Amino acid sequence: MIPLEQYGEFETAWCPGCGNHAILKAVKKALSTLDLPPHKVLFASGIGQAAKAPHYLRCNAFNGLHGRSLPPAQGAALANTELTVFAESGDGCSYGEGGNHFLAALRRNVTMTYLVHDNQIYGLTKGQASPTTAQGQKTKFQPDGAPSMPFNPLAVAVSMNAPFVARAFAGEIDHLADIIAQAARHPGFALVDILQPCVSFNKVNTYAWYRERCYKLGADHNPTDWEAAMRKAQEFGDRIPIGVIYKGDRAPFETRINPAVLRPLATSRPDLARLGGLLQGYA
Amino acid sequence: MIPLEQYGEFETAWCPGCGNHAILKAVKKALSTLDLPPHKVLFASGIGQAAKAPHYLRCNAFNGLHGRSLPPAQGAALANTELTVFAESGDGCSYGEGGNHFLAALRRNVTMTYLVHDNQIYGLTKGQASPTTAQGQKTKFQPDGAPSMPFNPLAVAVSMNAPFVARAFAGEIDHLADIIAQAARHPGFALVDILQPCVSFNKVNTYAWYRERCYKLGADHNPTDWEAAMRKAQEFGDRIPIGVIYKGDRAPFETRINPAVLRPLATSRPDLARLGGLLQGYA
Amino acid sequence: MSDTCVSIVIGGEAGQGLVTVGDFLAKALVRAGYEIVVTQDYMSRIRGGHNTYAIRVSHEAIHGPRESIDLLVALNAETVALHRAQLTSRALVLADEAIDRLGHPGLSIPFKALCPKPMFENVAALGVLTQLLCLERSWLEALIRDEFAKKGDEVVRQNLDVFSSAQDWAAGQKAVFSCMAPPVRTAKRLFMNGNEAIAFGALAAGANFCSYYPMTPATSVAATFVSQGTKMGMLIEQAEDEIAAINMALGASYAGARVVVPTSGGGFALMVEGVSLAGMTETPVVVVLAQRPGPATGLPTRTEQGDLNMVLYAGHGDFPRAVFTPGTPEQCFELTYRAMDQAEKWQSPVFVLTDQFLADSYRAVVPFDLEALPPVSGPGLTCEDPAGYKRYALTPSGVSPRLVPGFGEHLVVVDSDEHTEDGHITEDLTVRVQMVDKRMRKFDGLAADVVPPTYSGDEAPSTLLVCWGSAMGAALEAAQGLRAGGKSAAVLHFGQVYPLIPKQFLPILERAGRVVMVEGNQSCQLARLIRQECGYHFKEAVTRYDGLPITARYILDRL
Amino acid sequence: MSDTCVSIVIGGEAGQGLVTVGDFLAKALVRAGYEIVVTQDYMSRIRGGHNTYAIRVSHEAIHGPRESIDLLVALNAETVALHRAQLTSRALVLADEAIDRLGHPGLSIPFKALCPKPMFENVAALGVLTQLLCLERSWLEALIRDEFAKKGDEVVRQNLDVFSSAQDWAAGQKAVFSCMAPPVRTAKRLFMNGNEAIAFGALAAGANFCSYYPMTPATSVAATFVSQGTKMGMLIEQAEDEIAAINMALGASYAGARVVVPTSGGGFALMVEGVSLAGMTETPVVVVLAQRPGPATGLPTRTEQGDLNMVLYAGHGDFPRAVFTPGTPEQCFELTYRAMDQAEKWQSPVFVLTDQFLADSYRAVVPFDLEALPPVSGPGLTCEDPAGYKRYALTPSGVSPRLVPGFGEHLVVVDSDEHTEDGHITEDLTVRVQMVDKRMRKFDGLAADVVPPTYSGDEAPSTLLVCWGSAMGAALEAAQGLRAGGKSAAVLHFGQVYPLIPKQFLPILERAGRVVMVEGNQSCQLARLIRQECGYHFKEAVTRYDGLPITARYILDRL
Ligand SMILES: Cc1ncc(C[n+]2csc(CCOP(=O)(O)OP(=O)(O)O)c2C)c(N)n1
Ligand SMILES: Cc1ncc(C[n+]2csc(CCOP(=O)(O)OP(=O)(O)O)c2C)c(N)n1
Ligand code: SF4
Ligand code: SF4
Ligand SMILES: [Mg+2]
Numbered sequence A, B: 001m002i003p004l005e006q007y008g009e010f011e012t013a014w015c016p017g018c019g020n021h022a023i024l025k026a027v028k029k030a031l032s033t034l035d036l037p038p039h040k041v042l043f044a045s046g047i048g049q050a051a052k053a054p055h056y057l058r059c060n061a062f063n064g065l066h067g068r069s070l071p072p073a074q075g076a077a078l079a080n081t082e083l084t085v086f087a088e089s090g091d092g093c094s095y096g097e098g099g100n101h102f103l104a105a106l107r108r109n110v111t112m113t114y115l116v117h118d119n120q121i122y123g124l125t126k127g128q129a130s131p132t133t134a135q136g137q138k139t140k141f142q143p144d145g146a147p148s149m150p151f152n153p154l155a156v157a158v159s160m161n162a163p164f165v166a167r168a169f170a171g172e173i174d175h176l177a178d179i180i181a182q183a184a185r186h187p188g189f190a191l192v193d194i195l196q197p198c199v200s201f202n203k204v205n206t207y208a209w210y211r212e213r214c215y216k217l218g219a220d221h222n223p224t225d226w227e228a229a230m231r232k233a234q235e236f237g238d239r240i241p242i243g244v245i246y247k248g249d250r251a252p253f254e255t256r257i258n259p260a261v262l263r264p265l266a267t268s269r270p271d272l273a274r275l276g277g278l279l280q281g282y283a
Numbered sequence C, D: 001m002s003d004t005c006v007s008i009v010i011g012g013e014a015g016q017g018l019v020t021v022g023d024f025l026a027k028a029l030v031r032a033g034y035e036i037v038v039t040q041d042y043m044s045r046i047r048g049g050h051n052t053y054a055i056r057v058s059h060e061a062i063h064g065p066r067e068s069i070d071l072l073v074a075l076n077a078e079t080v081a082l083h084r085a086q087l088t089s090r091a092l093v094l095a096d097e098a099i100d101r102l103g104h105p106g107l108s109i110p111f112k113a114l115c116p117k118p119m120f121e122n123v124a125a126l127g128v129l130t131q132l133l134c135l136e137r138s139w140l141e142a143l144i145r146d147e148f149a150k151k152g153d154e155v156v157r158q159n160l161d162v163f164s165s166a167q168d169w170a171a172g173q174k175a176v177f178s179c180m181a182p183p184v185r186t187a188k189r190l191f192m193n194g195n196e197a198i199a200f201g202a203l204a205a206g207a208n209f210c211s212y213y214p215m216t217p218a219t220s221v222a223a224t225f226v227s228q229g230t231k232m233g234m235l236i237e238q239a240e241d242e243i244a245a246i247n248m249a250l251g252a253s254y255a256g257a258r259v260v261v262p263t264s265g266g267g268f269a270l271m272v273e274g275v276s277l278a279g280m281t282e283t284p285v286v287v288v289l290a291q292r293p294g295p296a297t298g299l300p301t302r303t304e305q306g307d308l309n310m311v312l313y314a315g316h317g318d319f320p321r322a323v324f325t326p327g328t329p330e331q332c333f334e335l336t337y338r339a340m341d342q343a344e345k346w347q348s349p350v351f352v353l354t355d356q357f358l359a360d361s362y363r364a365v366v367p368f369d370l371e372a373l374p375p376v377s378g379p380g381l382t383c384e385d386p387a388g389y390k391r392y393a394l395t396p397s398g399v400s401p402r403l404v405p406g407f408g409e410h411l412v413v414v415d416s417d418e419h420t421e422d423g424h425i426t427e428d429l430t431v432r433v434q435m436v437d438k439r440m441r442k443f444d445g446l447a448a449d450v451v452p453p454t455y456s457g458d459e460a461p462s463t464l465l466v467c468w469g470s471a472m473g474a475a476l477e478a479a480q481g482l483r484a485g486g487k488s489a490a491v492l493h494f495g496q497v498y499p500l501i502p503k504q505f506l507p508i509l510e511r512a513g514r515v516v517m518v519e520g521n522q523s524c525q526l527a528r529l530i531r532q533e534c535g536y537h538f539k540e541a542v543t544r545y546d547g548l549p550i551t552a553r554y555i556l557d558r559l
């Protein structure tokens, strides 16, 4: 196990009391458990409060555009399958601006782990409704209440047979760290939706609100049972299950493409003799 | 019932034998059944073979960008709730480029009908895999087979409790016309995924292939039973159910926003006296 | 630069309430009849960091921000350290007694003693400031009453008590500050920033649909629509992304809504295809782009004028457009109003290009004369011959009669492909050329309608400062500074940068001695555009791209 | 314009196999040693409509397309009607006997009699063409063998039979066509179009990752990668949309892949934010943009040069870039190769801007000298002091040593926000200025590397035609035409339009008599850019925007 200090200690730009601090701790714990040296890890992120997370970790980082954490994460994961790749961003970034990439990543199933800090609000832009904000919840920008139904990332992921679908809570650091580690070990695309209190803009979904409702999935839940998983994925109200919701064995993308193209691309050089041969085909 | 001729008769740019011809017929039939005069109907579409459909219909049309049939459809539907709004496009346009709008439209639930010509291929650009192409199906661009799992629009729509979710087949024109009419009558966002043979580029999912598999959902299927709907939404293989998969009663978007803003916006003029009053608040 | 003004800066961490102190004081000053220029400098975070709210105030007209500080309200110790270099000789530092003023003259305020609870500290600071500025206490008292009314009488009373005891405490202190001269004007003005003025300009022109995706520094346009526009019947929807925002707006516009889409550079980058669609379908849309420093995410909460090029050329293919670049909140109102009209009149995308500085800069705004507003163009609802209606009928001006669907038997067909006069997809290449020519003819109309740049200062000046958008105030004051130093000077400000009509400004450029372009970007984007359009080559430029607004001092130091 | 060449046009509906006839004939001609220029004109549909495949062929060097037709192969009656006006005095029309030749000389081919099945009609047409052109029959026979080999010997034999009986039939007809002169050259050439040459240029430079979203006319770049690149180990992924395509490529590039992203204008419009991200993170990426007429969806399958402005200014904020605009398949190869190097060397987005005409235009291409290719820049894998590695170290050139993550203990941190030397988000405004300056310093490097425009023709000509990209061939032939008419003429072709280095071309422009810009867009985008960069004002232009390629005739008619 690599000592936690290896992953650094940084001053953050997050509010005191924000759930992000706990998630950062859990991420470090998971990395340490996974015994991953910082230079073998890549965190890709988008833009938002959550998306700053990779700056507070000693690791390789690609902090890209709002909504676009997944495409560069997948690009890098394919360019070098020896990197352990995470994408990390907020609910707005991941399910709002980035919704199409989420759907495609579920279909594509490249081996990587997606950590979504789900505070059910747009934090960095000061409190607009996000895709996961409860319908009817009032914000400064939605004074009559958010008009749309919230997005259910777990149900969508399960409906698309994503190989690893989990929910966790920032208030349960060890449990969260364990889930992140499981996710990272699972072949294919692993989703961890992390309930994260935003103390500044979401006065509904507080630590207390989540604590009252979250319960850990126990041995009675069989994550390989798709129907059970779908039921658990739909549970979000008085009781919210946390833990591994669904686990399948879809073959990851890497196993479905021409093996000849899967090698660290940084070290490959063009074989000009071969190219000359191909050009002959045009003569 | 408005006579079918009212909806025009145009030369199309589609291949002979293409499923689109049948869909166009069914659309006209549905409009006629619904007794909708052409000028009260708007068809918004994206870009692709399917997306040309509104040009072959006497109606109002907004033929926009690839992947973007839904946002203008919703914008127009909100700007004038007296229009009956359809969006019509291909599977690539709707679930590929336009995936994020699909998710958002399911959440937003504006009253309108979405007709997706699902030929499981990119037709207009000559045969690339689309989001609904079967995994492993070979194309010129995917000679090793499409590497990703196909998108299941019905499962995603059901998982998000879309109020009206249906599947139809271009080979069953009357059935299709009936479903389109039902969809248009249902309050909220109605999805009709239409299986459509592409005779030029999809040599797998032919008329015969679909005919062998498609069966009509009967009285034994209760579309208001969510679990049953989810099971039917997952069925796509040796047997493919067609008909109304799911029907719910989520309140449409229009009922959730300030009623004062819902009127034909084209006829509204700014009340400058009122504006002057609001400006006083800044003094 | 006149000495009649005072620069007040409130500094501290995000979340300490410095914006509340600033807003209260600035609004009270406006009510009292003073001129103000507010500069808000904040970091991309919600709590912590270091932010400032600067109010420059005078009884005379002032135009731009300034670096120097006469009164520094330090909500934390860092503020004193960070800003001591900016303090003028007469400056006072106001801070809690626990904060080290690092030897600077000022007041150590016993906030604990003055306030029953920490939440009253803002009001206590306002009491001290009122006293030092010799501001009539009634202005702030009235404001406290207005703003806290909804929290109940008890809260109002407690705040008033703290306010007056803080003022009394300050009156008893030795440190004094020269009283401000009493204001000249008495007519009511509005306390309003650029984004709010844009929102009102749009609403006055009938804007009734706004689809947006939040992005700093444009969010307060949408926020103003939410709080004020809804009362005018505006339909507002937060879209799933910027692509949806502009396409939704185009659909609504097609159906007859008057649409505005506020965003910033990164969001606008995603709307480029939609802009091209607006150009092709000739659908009116006004995009408000509040600039921040790029590329990419850049400095999300700071200011820059670096997105002009992108706005000028957004969209593939050739089609006409107009770009407005207001310099003040008044211009934000007027030019957004005009943008709404131009978009509709020429059935084209039209842009209002502003920036974080102006977006957030409160001023004392002369109330808009709503009655004097010119009429706004609009689409038709019906026509005489519905069966013969053609959305893209070829006309000499390039403008085809635009009807909205659903109000008559006519059909409105619009198409992103090249199309025939009736809107249907075509590959007839003769029609293609007719349609390109038709669309481009609208450029002449847009050109004929251009708002000329404003000129102010000496005729044939030895120094001419050329600028656009929010750089106006700094340029005007730099010119004043030059004149104060005995040199002739003038300012040429572009409130519309596209189309450019050389005869409106080329003679002015040619008769000036030294001509200096002043813009908030590295590559002199307007200077390049002017050269492209009329060959005039700027030999000198003052550029700024550190995220802060251009000031008169900044310009003068570089001349 | 030389008379030594023959213009062959095959016309018919999509799906009738006209591309097969064209490809076979054109390839055989190239193998035989002729020069060709292929122009493909097709509609945005899969079956039906009217398409043509035009082959201009000569034993001498030829450069551009031509309108006139010497041999018209009409696969349907419509083709005769549509193209009769283009027929030269010696022209023959070749069509099935059931098709009315409208009185034009030619051959009525008994396809039914010649072919056992309709699928052999293409080969029969080739037999007739071979005979009329006096082409050695072995060229087509060999090609038939090569191409049908995978379908089995029987198919090959049947095709050869039909081919030879058709040729024999033609030999027996009265209508004769003057034999083509035998070709001069004997060295092997490649039968290749612009898009294929681009793909090979990229592969030669080591491109090993391509993420794309299909869009005409760029798809055949990706198609060539799929069929050829995979054999070179290229990883290709069809992304969910263009935003994903460019962001995926940036992630791969960051991780050490050599990336290319092919698209067209509408797709590129969606990549604008990603381009800005490449600029900010200094991540190498080559975008290939094959233009088609806009705005919006426009004419999806036709040609235009209307996206130069968008490419020049795509992305918010200021950052450097380079734009290559090849004029021939050879240049497509060379300049794409160079683009891959420049992107890596200057860690910037670099563009290859082409169009449908060139993308689809087959030529006889001199085989690339792979051994003579200069080395391509690349990132490092490891460094001496991993702990001290800084991705954005400030350097005089602006270029920081770029390492790839994972091959050593160094950490590679890149950020879309403004950042410190080690890549972490910052709001330090001094660092901001340093970073803008650093990024913009790379512009000097890009400028020093610019490929100068090529000049050909008379020194100090009375007419100078200036052009970029695919307009080159037409301009060269128009200049030939002028010279044939006794006037001195020359062509200045820009294979790289950005940066522009005035001293490379300003003296040339100034010493010419009449200077005419020739470009395929309405607004003279390159002319404007040149004026912007160096003040030179083009007083004359030939523009084309009807979706067809510029030809010598088109230019000469407008001079
Ligand atoms: C293209 C683009 N659109 C909008 C923004 C502005 N923006 C930055 S963060 C953010 C929302 C963040 O919400 P979320 O992803 O939930 O993250 P949180 O701050 O809540 O952690 C938005 C809209 C942007 N940076 N880029
Ligand atoms: C932004 C953009 N990207 C790509 C394209 C090119 N394009 C046109 S149609 C199409 C695919 C069409 O597939 P689908 O939506 O399934 O419709 P179909 O032709 O199969 O009916 C693509 C990729 C485009 N027009 N615009
Ligand atoms: S605004 Fe919310 S999400 Fe952002 S740091 Fe503060 S508490 Fe956390
Ligand atoms: S290509 Fe396919 S989808 Fe398009 S018209 Fe032809 S058969 Fe129909
Ligand atoms: Mg959030």
Ligand SMILES: [Mg+2]
Pocket (backbone or CB within 6 Å): B048, B090, B091, B092, B117, B118, B119, B120, B121, B122, B123, B130
């Ligand atoms: Mg399709």
